[in-house]
Amino acid sequence: MAKQKYIPQREPEKVIWLNNLSTKLSEPGSPGATRGEDLGLSAGEVTQTAADAAMYSFCISNQENFKGEKEERTNYKNLAATGAEGVPMDVYPAATPVSPPEAVPQGIFRRIPELVARIKANANYTTAIGEDLRIIGDEDSFDPATFKPGLTVENTQQGRLLKFEKSETDGVNVYSREEGEGSWTLLGRDNFSPYFDTRIFAQPTTLEYKVTAVIQDEEVGVDSDIVKITTEA
Numbered sequence: 001m002a003k004q005k006y007i008p009q010r011e012p013e014k015v016i017w018l019n020n021l022s023t024k025l026s027e028p029g030s031p032g033a034t035r036g037e038d039l040g041l042s043a044g045e046v047t048q049t050a051a052d053a054a055m056y057s058f059c060i061s062n063q064e065n066f067k068g069e070k071e072e073r074t075n076y077k078n079l080a081a082t083g084a085e086g087v088p089m090d091v092y093p094a095a096t097p098v099s100p101p102e103a104v105p106q107g108i109f110r111r112i113p114e115l116v117a118r119i120k121a122n123a124n125y126t127t128a129i130g131e132d133l134r135i136i137g138d139e140d141s142f143d144p145a146t147f148k149p150g151l152t153v154e155n156t157q158q159g160r161l162l163k164f165e166k167s168e169t170d171g172v173n174v175y176s177r178e179e180g181e182g183s184w185t186l187l188g189r190d191n192f193s194p195y196f197d198t199r200i201f202a203q204p205t206t207l208e209y210k211v212t213a214v215i216q217d218e219e220v221g222v223d224s225d226i227v228k229i230t231t232e233a
Contacts, residue, residue: 005137006116006135006136006137007113008168009144009168009170010166010168010169010170010191011170011171011191014056014109015053015056015060017134018049018052018053018056018057018108018112019053019057020133021133021134021135022049022050024132025041025046025049025050026049026050034046036049036119038124039119039122039124039125040122040124041118041119045115048104049112049115051101051102052108052111052112054101054102055100055101055102058100062098064191065098069093069095071196071198073092073093075198076089076090076092076093078198078200081200116133116135119133119135144168144169144213144215145220145221146221146222147167147168147169147213147220147222148222148223149164149165149166149167149169149172149211149212149213149224150164150165150224151163151164151209151210151211151225152227153209153229154229155229155231155232158196158198159198159199160196160197160207160209160229160231161194161195161196162174162193162194162197162209162211163193163194164190164193164194164195164211164224165193166193167213169213169220169221170191170214170215170216170217171189171190171192171213171214172195172211172212172213172214173188173189173211173212173219174187174188174189174190174209175209175210175211175212176207176209177207178206178207179207179208184210189214197209201231204231205230205231206229206230207228207229207230207231208228209226209227210223210224210226210227211224212224
């Protein structure tokens, strides 16, 4: 069975993995050095890894915040357009202030493998250290080239609720079309199940849905089965 890459596929798990690596490398080592320096890294590289971890964690967290804000604005727009006549609107959703950490050079997950390779080549490196830093892959048969996500759809008061299985991928691209149409419309990307389709239809409409798994912004594997559902009036 092939070894899995030690860097996780899913973005939230990458955050946890990178935070662990940076924390462990920043721990005190021999007198006057960090653990990372004892493994052949410079003090600057240890500091850079901590900065990389802070920036990547911020990016993933902020991306999810913006996704939630986008849904709030979409719901607000739908109420403004087709909500109950005469009902006052609430205050428009406000944007959440952000305070990003200090900028880092591009290519976090390009330089990290080079850093890890040097750690593994250092005379002080041991398997126990590798397991503690989580830079040794586990046994896994997951194959992104053949992965097919599962999908179910149901009607709710908020719209269609799509539940999907993403396994070790980052998330899925969600596609839809009206029954009988030839082309698919990309509704959006979702990293965490479920996904809500809040589009409003004037009359019952039969819709088709499918999802495609995504890793590092690239579609992989096989499309899910097509699922049909008729919207409620």
